[in-house]
Amino acid sequence: MTQKEIYDLENANNNKIYLYREGIFWKAYERSAFYLTGPENRLKPIKKFIKSVGEAVVSVGFPCAVEEKQIAKGDVLQREEKRMVVQVEPKYTPGDFAAWKEAIALHIPARERPATGKEAASGAAYAAPDNRMGVERIIATLRGFNVESHTPLECMLCLSELRGIAVEIQSVYDGQL
Structure with missing residues (x-):
C-alpha cells in the first residue's frame, strides 16, 4: 500500500490497529499508532511530513521478534505476510487522537534543519534566522x-542542541548576526 492509501484508511479507522511489515519491523500509522501506543506511550511515536499525503503523519514501530509483547494473539482479526489487523476497544474519542x-x-x-553552532559561525548553509522559528x-x-525513554547521554545531547538554538536566538537579539 502507498502512504496515501494508508493515510486514507486511517482517517476512517475507529477501532482497529493496522500493522504493516516493513523489513524486520511492524509499523502502525496515525490512529493505529495512537491505539497501539496508548496513553502511557509504550512506543515512541515519530511525526514526519509526507509529501504524497500533504501533511504530517505519525508512526510507531517495533521489531517483529517482540510481536507477542505488543499484540495479544486473541485480538488478531486478520494476518497476512505484510499486514496484520488487530481489534481494539473503542475507548478513545477523535479529540483524544488529535x-x-x-x-x-x-x-x-x-x-533539512537550519544551520547552528559552527556551521552558523562559518556561514555554511546558513540563512538569516527567524526568532519565532528558533x-x-x-x-x-x-x-x-x-x-x-532516553539515556543520560541522549539527554545531554538534546540539552546541548537546545542550548545552541538559544545561543543563536540570543545572538540575533544582540545584533551579532
Missing part, C-alpha cells in the same frame, strides 16, 4: 523528547 498527534514534535531530518524549535524539541 490532541495526541498535536503534542508530538515534527521530526525534521538533520539535512523558539518553536525549542518548544517542539521539548514536547517531543521523553526523558524517561
